[in-house]
Amino acid sequence: MINKILNFTDLHFREEDKQKVLENVKSNISFRGSNLWVLACAIVIASIGLNVNSTAVIIGAMLISPLMGPIIGAGFGLGMYDSELVKKSLKNLLIATIVSLVVSTTYFYLSPFKETQSELLARTSPNIYDLLIAFFGGLVGVIAITRVEKGNPIPGVAIATALMPPLCTAGYGLAIGNYKFFLGALFLYTINCVFICISTFLIVKYLNYPAVKQVNARRQKQIKYGMTALTLVMMIPSIFFAYNLFDEKKYNQKVNEFIENEFTDKGYTILYKKINLKTNPKKIDLAFLRKKFNTEEITSLNKSLINYNIENTKLNISQDTTDIKKYILDQINSGKTNLDAKDITITQLKNEIASNKYNNKRLLDEIKIIFPEVDNISISNHSFNKNTDSSYVLPVLIYESKTNLSELSKQKLKLWLQKRLSKDKIEIYKQESN
Template sequence: MNNMFNFINLHNGEEGKNKVLENVTSNISFRGSNLWILACAIIIASVGLNVNSTAVIIGAMLISPLMGPIVGAGFALGTYDFTLLKKSFKNLLIATVVSLLVSALYFYISPFKDVQSELLARTSPNIYDVLIAFFGGLVGVIAITRVEKGNPIPGVAIATALMPPLCTAGFGLATFNFSFFVGAFYLYTINCFFICIATFLVVKYLKYPSSIVDNKYEKRIRYSITFLILIMIIPSSYLAYNLFQEKKFTKTAELFLQKEFEKNGYTLIYKKINYNATPKTIDVAFLNKKFTPEEIKLYNKLLADNGLFNTTINIRQNNSDLKSEILNEINKNNTNISEKDIALSNLRSELDKYKVSDSTLGKELQILFPDMSDVSYGKISEFAGTDSTRLQLFMVYSGKGINEPQLKRWLEKRLNEKNIELLKRPEIKE
């Protein structure tokens, strides 16, 4: 039993408590370089959200110093150090206001104000975001309290995702879309709060020294934390339930369309399922099938029989607006396809640099140099003692009596390559 406890004991490999508190306190303040790094990270995250680039957003999360005051607040709660708590909240407020102002200014100036998928992903927080923030914060504070910090810190910065929702809130302010602002800022608040709570729990578990001894204060803090947890969890749980209902409705609607239309041979060319409308709507259009008003009424009656309550199906026929919507979807798909084609083309051209694509070269070598065997050739990058690199063709072969200068001259002319290196395999003695 003791061995099992040693496996999960967080006191193993723990850094000295005074040193940890000193490091946490030093990372709280947003002055000088920290504020500049934060502003740059905000701009990078905003650009990433603007151009829908996940890689850029991840980069911004990695360099953001926002975790400092949040972890500081968790340590302050765990040790009942109200001076540290006040300092942490003050710096978090400064960081939040600066982030909102910089991101709002960027999106206000930016000519591209389309709502991308990366932006939309930060406007509807739910219970899963609570779990990510809590367990991400747990990993983060465990890593902070270790002697060897290891690799978790960058992963925590990515998982807890503090920058993107804050920048999305800035987008909401810049475009006067207050539903975006509220949703994104709520997600940011969830992340901050549950990272703080995870820190508080680990600090209490590791028994960091308390600044007060009055049990009344401790009880008040516990009650306040429990109350705030409920305030955070209840709306996010409702949003998660709503998301589940939306997914369930969409799946049921898809099955209905498949059963009633696609299995009967009707070609569906347009489909839009709107769960948030009142009543819920399913808009569809078909390639050549025309429905009578009586048929449309019948399909609307069948909706409830298939579990689609408070729902209307709209079959769109001879509608010029529909044509423009379909063309827009096609154009979006073509844009995505062209971007993929460019990426594939770039990859192919990069691979071609290293490839000797000549199917007859091996046969010609056998005729001109019959004693040669086990030939391998290809291009590799050679570092010429500087930051620049060059491609060099290497040929490795086996065989006796090979005239290497003659072979090299022939290869230079045959392949139009000047940078060729010949390597003879050593004979293996049995």
């Protein structure tokens, strides 16, 4: 059974002749003539895609990019202890990198559109997942080129490992003078190159490609130790980035839950929201369309952050109409706001839905603390006819309980709900059993 499994997963099955594979690898290393022109054109296409935030254009540029050639060549050179192949591959990779940076920087410098799009931002903060994508993408790529039938993996590897977009983003960082973007994107590009190279090295060793003759044991050990050290140097910062990304997402989820329960569910329309993680303490800045909070309410809301496990954070609620007007004007001037009749109608409908929405589960959990005999509740707004010409809307709570609440308990529950939901009047009824 074990032999059958090993035969089933054997990479030597339908393997291409090693000499032919090496000739193919070496022919794709050099960046001269047509290869250099293809690279420059691919860089321009990728830069345009990043500039206009078009994923399809970026994918197209990745498919025609010839950057994988020297990286695969370096992996083969290391696996076969061929120092000449390694030198030639790294030299051509350096040439390709410099050409790509020059072309992308020139494009973004001349482009009138310099707004940082989401596709650009996605290439400025590498993490552990980028490392894994590069490694396993590299494995697929080198396995594919050592097969008799190359199949479909090669284009997919070019898209997955994404060598082109980080280089263009680095050029964008240089063009606008943002060196944080430049270094972050360049680090992502370096991660991709190194781990594609490492995965190639491992497959070359597994497939027993012959080592270059007249290589001493000391030289082989130096290469092995160098590969190990390089892997660790790349992994440690990537894990740090991945942890920061996970921590930030977890924090944002808690903040969104807090805002939904304390504001959105109560029908308060939030005009803007800003979360600043770089200050100490962290800050949540909010502004509301109509609702005004007094000092006691703001203090109480800051204390309630602990209930959501949001620590070392200060909630600021801006209620200065001058600041709110300035924010709206800034949004309009930056082109981020497009107010028309449709937007106003949508906002009004959202406000109406929010004002008629209640968190029954959360309210039940709170009510059971005060009135443990209550088994279940349902609360919603109901319209009552005042006379033939007008009507009014009231929240109505229907509760389920084995025993009726006393009049005193009903009054306490009614007063508590009026305060909890900021309503002037509430009706309470018991659900009659069938």
